[in-house]
Amino acid sequence: MDPAVVLASFLPVLLLELPDKTFVATLVLATRYRPLTAWVGVGLAFAVQSAIAVAAGRLLSALPDRPVAAVAAALFAVGAVTLFRGAAKARQAEEEALHEYERSVRGGARGLRAVLACFGVVFLAEWGDLSQLFTAGLAARYDDPLSVFAGAWAALLVVSALAAAVGATLMRKLSVATVSRVGGVVCAALAVLTVLEVLGVDLPV
Template sequence: MDPSVLAASFLPILLLELPDKTFVATLVLATRFRPLTAWVGVGLAFAVQCAVAVTAGGLLARLPDRPVAAVAAALFAIGAVTLFRGAAKAAAAEEEALAEYQRKVRGGASGLRAVGASFGVVFLAEWGDLSQLFTAGLAARFDDPLSVFAGAWAALLVVSGLAAAAGAAIVRKVSVATVSRVGGVVCALLAVVTLLEALGVDLPV
């Protein structure tokens, strides 16, 4: 496992998901079920989604290098635009996501049933989400599926763990708009670097 690839996968996904509905979904689940139970279900859902994304990225990596780099750059650019646009309406988007998940999540379950309910809500709601596409792009760019999987899943576990443990307090103290802008900068840098690679520009290591 390559620590640099792991870190390069962890940070962007962390910044993508902190202001995203993943955080809100886990926060809602943790208020309906036991926080640890909700986190386990959410974490399992993300493990499956990361595995699928990394597999797709690995298949993409088998194609010629420059087209793969171009596709990865496009995914990173989409991530940057999404985050910058989301920063401008962060508060409204957060309230909308909170209301959406409160309608979806039903309380009353416990144990394995709560784990299954948490898994199902997040798995279905987050399928095809930007972070999953982003993970596929990372897997294609680095051609190191194990490190990308570990970094992306760790980031998602951290975000969902923060939401389950202290989500309400974090929402009050952390500016979602600022996190979105920082994530947008990171995604934009990745897009530029990957695009330069696609164009055959030699970058210093």
């Protein structure tokens, strides 16, 4: 496992998901169920989603190098544009997602049933999410699927842990727009680096 690839996967996914509905979903689930139970269910859902994303990225990597790098660059660019465009309305979107999840999530279950309920809510709601596409792009760019999986999943676990533990407080104090813009910069940088790879420019990573 390469620590540099783990970090390169961890940071952008963390910045993608902090202002995303993933945080809100976990926050709502943690109010309906025990926080640890919610976090375990959410974490398992993200483990499966990250594994699927990495597998998809590895399938892409079997194609010729330049088309693969071009697809990865496009995914990173989409992430950057989405975050920059969403920064201005980030707080409003977060509040709308909060109300949506509050209406749809039902509590009452305990133990394994609660874990499975949290797993199902997040797995279905977050399927095809930007972070999953982004993880696939990372797996296609780096020839190290284990490190990409570890970095992406760790980022999702950190975001969901923050939401489950101190979500309400963090939502009041966190500048979601700033996080979105920082994430956009990181995504844009990855897009540029990948384009340079397509053009044949040697890079250290």
